[in-house]
Amino acid sequence: MSFLIGENMTGGYGGADILHDCTIAVEKGEIAVIVGPNGAGKSTAMKAVFGMLALREGRVMLDGQDITGLTPQDRVKAGMGFVPQNNNVFTSMTVQENLEMGAYIREDDFSDTMEQVFHLFPILKEKRRQPAGELSGGQRQQVAVGRALMTKPKVLMLDEPTAGVSPIVMDELFDRIIEVARTGIAILMVEQNARQALNIADKGYVLVQGRNRFTDTGEALLANPEVRKSFLGG
């Protein structure tokens, strides 16, 4: 049994189903990446795992516990961190305040967690008194990831963390994400940049029309001629 698993998930936003019997799993300290063409249900699968989408069938298990019935807020309390694709920072608030809000549910002293985030993203320490809305795209993503890390989650979910950032910034973000995974956090992310993402992935899921098409290690998927031809541009 995986640490986090969305098993045989079927469901949609009312009306027709978008996910069909889709299974996504990730282990502690590993990176799992969901890739696939546009409209494949990548983000939907992620939302289903996080409880932002009601499932008609299937279940979500976290550390052996069935969390299918929990709201997203309760899943945060249960140890899941989520970084949405858009509007993922409080633009009018400073970087430090963003991190404080990330730790809102924590009653204990979270200054050491904030130090860890600053250690991971040194630029944020430098800019901690600046409103997050004034930062560059890459820096904002760091704030967004930092905010989600403030609850000390066991699972971190990222919805296209590199959307709209330059290739150099993308590489740097991926490096940071690997670092986060090394601390024992399970990472599940959706990515448009399939090749680069599979490069750092322990496990890759290729979704097509809401179904699991290929599931393998990142390396194996990159080597798979069919995957290369259909999804990675040769």
Next chain:
Amino acid sequence: MEDLLNAVVLLGNYVIVPGLAYGSQLALGALGVTLVFGILRFSNFAHGDTMAFGTMVVILFTWWFQSMGISIDPLPTALLALPFGILATIGMLLATDRLVYKFYRKQRSPSIVFVMASVGVMFVMNGIVRFVIGPNDQRFADGQRFILKAREFKEATGLSEGLTIKVSQGLTLGIAVIVVGLLFWFLQKSRTGKAMRAYSDNEDLALLSGISPEKVVMITWIIAAALATIAGTLYGLDKSFKPFTYFQLLLPIFAAAIVGGLGNPLGAIAGGFVVAFSEVTITYAYKKFLKYLMPENLEPEGLVQLLSTDYKFAVSFVILVLVLLIRPTGIFKGKVL
């Protein structure tokens, strides 16, 4: 030289001092409107009548205290009654939220529905106030009336113009500074205040961060109630209390909030003073002022009043229209309506 000083004192007496007091009252009112807009995302038309309700309770307590002989002379007894008025208004607003707005929040209604609901709430509150205290003018100011009397000022300075500062004006300014200071400290430094700003900034992310919307909404109503009661009481002490006047105050208050930038507390304060000073300077008759400054034969014949005081509400309207046309976000970046 003496003429120039006289002109300055004259302007101070009739424009600057009243403008500062009126501006503070509008700023406190606009802060309430802007906070409700920032958190609940609708324009609360009932705010003027909330001010009337709070002031009414303060007046009732003031009368009760006066009948028992309790006073804090030289300060007005109303200050003693203020906390009770605030508590009653908090109760009123929380009850309104539970009975009216909560339903629409659950329905996730568009903001125009909330606005219309608030118009309904406005009429109900208006009715309650008129029913309890009547539609007429009520005076409830007591204690010392002046900090500085015109005669004392003239004697001290030897000028022919006097400067009057009423206790109510001094109180208004002092209390406004304290209240605004506390509010900003709360919003900037406290955990709950930051959560309110976060919720106003990005509702979805605030939910993801575990911020409870119901708690944020409750705190917002509590603060709005306190601000409305304080603003209303200060206005009533300074002028007089009449339910209809408070309903009319809605316009300059909204103008202030929008001029400053809706949802931006700093803007509400700036907007309050912009509107107040526009109103006062445009409706002031400058004849005497110019007489001091101009050579005798150039003395103006008319009153040199740009607009009769009867039309003072037109000033707010014009400001409102201009801002919405030219800079819909207001002076400080607020939300576009």
